Amino acid sequence: MANRAYNFNAGPAALPLEVLQKAQEQFVEFENSGMSLMEMSHRGAIYEKVHFEAVNLLKELLAIPEGYKVLFVQGGASTQFAMIPMNLLRPGTTASYVATGSWATKAIQEAKLFGDTSIAASSEADSYKRIPAISELNYSSDVAYLHLTSNETIEGTQWSEFPDTGDVTLIGDMSSDILCRPIDVSKFGVIYAGAQKNLGPSGVTIVIIREDLIVKPSTPVPTMLRYDTHAKADSLYNTPPTFAIYMMNEVLKWVKANGGAAGMEARNREKANLIYDIIDSSNGFYRGFAEKGSRSLMNVTFTLASEELEKQFIKESEAKGFVGLKGHRSVGGLRASIYNAVPPESVRALAEFMRDFQSRNA
Numbered sequence: 001m002a003n004r005a006y007n008f009n010a011g012p013a014a015l016p017l018e019v020l021q022k023a024q025e026q027f028v029e030f031e032n033s034g035m036s037l038m039e040m041s042h043r044g045a046i047y048e049k050v051h052f053e054a055v056n057l058l059k060e061l062l063a064i065p066e067g068y069k070v071l072f073v074q075g076g077a078s079t080q081f082a083m084i085p086m087n088l089l090r091p092g093t094t095a096s097y098v099a100t101g102s103w104a105t106k107a108i109q110e111a112k113l114f115g116d117t118s119i120a121a122s123s124e125a126d127s128y129k130r131i132p133a134i135s136e137l138n139y140s141s142d143v144a145y146l147h148l149t150s151n152e153t154i155e156g157t158q159w160s161e162f163p164d165t166g167d168v169t170l171i172g173d174m175s176s177d178i179l180c181r182p183i184d185v186s187k188f189g190v191i192y193a194g195a196q197k198n199l200g201p202s203g204v205t206i207v208i209i210r211e212d213l214i215v216k217p218s219t220p221v222p223t224m225l226r227y228d229t230h231a232k233a234d235s236l237y238n239t240p241p242t243f244a245i246y247m248m249n250e251v252l253k254w255v256k257a258n259g260g261a262a263g264m265e266a267r268n269r270e271k272a273n274l275i276y277d278i279i280d281s282s283n284g285f286y287r288g289f290a291e292k293g294s295r296s297l298m299n300v301t302f303t304l305a306s307e308e309l310e311k312q313f314i315k316e317s318e319a320k321g322f323v324g325l326k327g328h329r330s331v332g333g334l335r336a337s338i339y340n341a342v343p344p345e346s347v348r349a350l351a352e353f354m355r356d357f358q359s360r361n362a
């Protein structure tokens with residue numbers, strides 16, 4: 001495809017071209033069934049095969065140990081901000097959060113609707129340019145859980161390692177970096193992620209939850225917002241977003257064919273280094289937003305000397321086929337989201353453009 005954009009959108013974001021093409025082939029008729037997958041019952045054998053293939057691929061690719069359930073739910077990661085405390089924050093207990101940026105803040109605000117919260121560490125005083133060190137975390141051993149945001153999509157920061165929290169349940173919002181690298185799932189009680197950044201299109205949210213946390217909530221919680229509802233029914237309690245799950249399954253197959261989580265990490269590091277190297281060798285023309293030790297492999301954030309120059313950068317990049325480089329409206333600047341599916345060629349083209357733009361404007 002000659003005129004595919006260099007897509008750096010933050011989410012929904014680039015999908016592998018091979019996956020889009022395969023979906024196109026299978027769109028009207030799925031596997032000689034006489035109909036599209038979207039026209040089929042979610043209770044039928046054909047859909048169920050896709051559904052459980054996706055569950056099993058996630059288990060395989062993330063090396064999810066025994067004793068965890070993989071759930072597919074709706075409402076985006078934003079609904080998880082509420083479901084987590086609704087299900088796991090019991091009256092009289094406190095939930096602790098690491099305040100790393102925009103998404104962590106939203107998670108905290110939502111938890112406050114349901115119970116007491118505390119802040120284990122915060123980088124607000126540093127404009128969220130960094131992820132707090134593990135040694136900075138300060139929470140009581142009797143908190144209901146400790147919540148972190150593995151990658152702050154808007155600020156462009158990412159945890160490079162996760163704390164060992166012992167008996168305290170660790171919860172991770174991995175919406176913007178799930179499967180970008182291998183992780184130790186056993187450190188977490190719950191991991192959740194909206195699919196539309198690194199796993200597929202929007203419409204499905206995955207929840208990986210340790211089985212002992214799947215309990216009847218101690219306060220009334222709507223049926224659809226209870227983890228035990230979805231766990232008991234293998235995420236088929238009500239109609240799941242069948243097309244989103246089908247697409248995610250195809251993306252997972254693509255990840256597997258490209259080296260799995262370790263293959264993704266190697267590819268992502270190479271891509272991210274291309275852009276960070278340009279920033280670091282630009283003599284201050286490009287200014288990285290995140291502190292070096294907290295830089296994200298997924299969202300590279302940077303600014304230029306003036307807003308005017310940034311506007312010019314966006315305008316010229318758009319004319320050359322680059323999409324999505326404007327920073328989030330809340331922090332400004334520029335952002336290149338380089339999720340798993342963003343091809344290295346797109347990143348090389350961006351690096352080239354950045355070099356050229358600097359040479360003309362420095």
Ligand SMILES: *Cc1c(COP(=O)(O)O)cnc(C)c1O
Pocket residue numbers: 011075076077078079103149151152153173174175176194195197
């Ligand atoms: C995008 C994002 C969310 C919100 O996801 P929705 O699916 O739109 O609700 C939450 N957390 C992080 C880290 C994100 O990047």
